[in-house]
Amino acid sequence: MKHYPERGDTMTSPPCEQQKRGSFFQLIDSIAWEIGTLKQEMRRKSEPAEGLETDPHVRLSEEVGRLFLQASPCPAMGGGPPKARDSGYDSLHRGLSFLDRLTHTHSVWLQLGLSHRDAAGILQDRAAGSFLVRRSSRLQRKVVSVRMDRDSTEPIKDFPIRENQYTFSLEGSDLNFADLFRLLAFCCISRDVLPFTLRLPEAISAARSFGDLEKVAKLGADRVLEKALIKCVLKPLKPTLSAALKDFQVSSGSWQELKDNLSLAKARRPQEMGVTDALPPDPVAVEKIRQKFQVMCKLYSPEKKVCTLLRVCKLIYTIMEDNSGRLYGADDFLPMLTYVLAQCDMPELDNEILYMMELLDPLLLHGEGGYYLTSAYGAMSLIKNLQEDQAARVLSSETRDTLHQWHRRRTTQRSAPSIDDFQNYLRVALHESGSGCTAKTLQVRPYATVEELCQLCAVKFKVSDPENYGLFLQTEGSSQQLAADTHPQKIKAELHSCPQPVPFHFVYRRLATSSSPSAGLSSAAPDPRAHPNQQNTGAPAAASAP
Structure with a gap:
């Protein structure tokens, strides 16, 4: 195996080689120095570790060598201080x-x-x-x-x-x-002039x-x-x-009816629209949002329209969190979005939402944009069905049925889930004995761990002793605690990909005295029904995974 200089080695490079040193050679110097340090540490162990050729430092060095046109630097290059990994x-x-x-x-x-x-x-x-x-x-x-x-x-x-x-x-x-x-591959490894x-x-x-x-x-x-x-x-x-x-x-006559309901909703206070403790956007922010919607209406691409809608919804979320200093879930967002749409007073948004729902690529309906699109449809539905003696708080059963039918119709041709299926959102239920279940839709990154999700659940569900709670996967009467280092979104994606999918639920609940955090799914998430470490419980319907 090629010998790299170790920490403390004193070697001299030929003058001609020293003149050629640039950012590439400095990178190689750093890699060689780190590998030398690793080798030195390995010699201190009684049994040398095997498989050094799989070390990422070595692989990074080899990949850089394959990319570059000039000859690789000679092994006599002096070492340098370690640099941050790219x-x-x-x-x-x-x-x-x-x-x-x-x-x-x-x-x-x-x-x-x-x-x-x-x-x-x-x-x-x-x-x-x-x-x-x-x-x-x-x-x-x-x-x-x-x-x-x-x-x-x-x-x-x-x-x-x-x-x-x-x-x-x-x-x-x-x-x-x-x-x-090769130029771009190198730029993925080294900054150079970037x-x-x-x-x-x-x-x-x-x-x-x-x-x-x-x-x-x-x-x-x-x-x-x-x-x-x-x-x-x-x-x-x-x-x-x-x-x-x-x-x-x-x-x-539906156009005039919608205009009348928008005027009625616009005159209401946020609390009357279902907004609880979140402060709404001020008039300046509402005008900024209205201008973004006007830009969205001029676009013809459904995907670009959804991207604009996505930015508006994220802006609303940011305003809610900045005004209160805490995080909000999907259940808090719908009333606020309804209030903002009413303040914008744009009846043409109803047709724009329908345009996006019918023409957007079905592959994009399962990602973040699809979620916000259905939220916008629900908000407009609340406004269209607004009555003077009724607060805009929950979607009607008719609206929910329409959304389910639309989703099935627009996604029937999909044979397998895409990467968007397990990105960004997860439905989790809080199960408390004696008080039933409370479910929330949470924003969860694709590679977030169970430990990270539990921390988020503790905030969202306002749990005062999170160390006594865990995340469980429930399916057909069986329950299994998930290990802290597993990935819930990956588990959801693999369960959706099963030849014969079964209903499953993610439940955040108090640990039993005999529960062990180590008893859980591995990163590969096998069929939970075949796993030996299970507890038999009832699966709460409120936590149906999206």
Whole structure:
């Protein structure tokens, strides 16, 4: 095995090599120093650890060596201080290199036809380091459009790509690569001239096989085709369709009825609309939201409309939490959204919501946007059915049935859950003996652990002794406590993917005196009915998993 310099080694590099040292060589120096430190620590143990070749430091070094055009630095390079690991570091644990991931999914991130405005619309809600490659009409060359930090004065920044017959590089960098894939793969590992490393989309980072990457790539190609069809068909059709829907509502009298109910709801106080302890947006914030809705109405793409709706709903959530200093769940959000829609006083939003519900890609109905879309439909339904002696608090059974029928109709062609099926939201019930169940829909990240979810449940359900509570998976009369390091969203996705799915529920309840936190599901979430550590209890209907 190749020997790397260890901490304390004194070696000298040839003068010609020292002159060539740049950011790449500094990165290799750091990697070599860390590996040397690991080797030194391993020698202190009585039994040497096996499988050093699988260490991520070694794999990172090997991947960098494969990407770079110039010769790898000689082993005599001096060590340096350790540096912080880059954002894409964990991807190496999944077996596929950054080059593999980029090469097999270029239909997702290579969008040469996008304008800067289009790229900004896609990246603005992404994490810092998210990127697309497009062709700039102003510069007449490819650029990497990168999402900057939230406090940056330039949210989306373009980094020009310099290319010639043989090499690719970023403007201002001395590092050259054989192709665009290797350039971007290196930028996922090292910052070079970028402010931080590039971040792959979650679906690409989470892929564990080439088959997974092919599925992601196909979705990316389909989206390009879908955008072209939307532009050719919906763009000229949208004004005609909107006018026809309004004419129908006017002739039937429902348009005037909706306007009257909006005026009635607008005059009500937040508490009369079902808002409890949350402070509503002030008039300035309401006007800002109204302007965003006006922009949404002018768009013809259902996906872009939903993205705008998503931003509005997140803004409302932020205002609620900033005004009170605490977190709110979905049960608190619907009354506030109803109140805000009433204050905006825009009857045309009813048709816009129907437009999105019928034309949005079914794959997107199971994600965050789909949740907020159904919330908006429910809020408008509350306003349309508002009576003077009735507070807008709960959806009618007719509205609930309509939503269920719509959801089944729009998703019947889906044979398997997509990655959006287990993102962002989870239905959890609090089970207290003697007082029944209280269920809430909570925002839960795809890779959040049971421990993190329990902390969130303690806040949402106002539990004063969370150390005595745990999260349980209940299915067909059986109950099993989930281990703290398992992932509830992954468990939900795998249960949804079973050939014969069974009803299941996530329940947050007090631990029995004999409960053991170690008794739980592994990360793979096997069939809970076949697991030996189970307790027989009744499954509360209020906690039906979404």
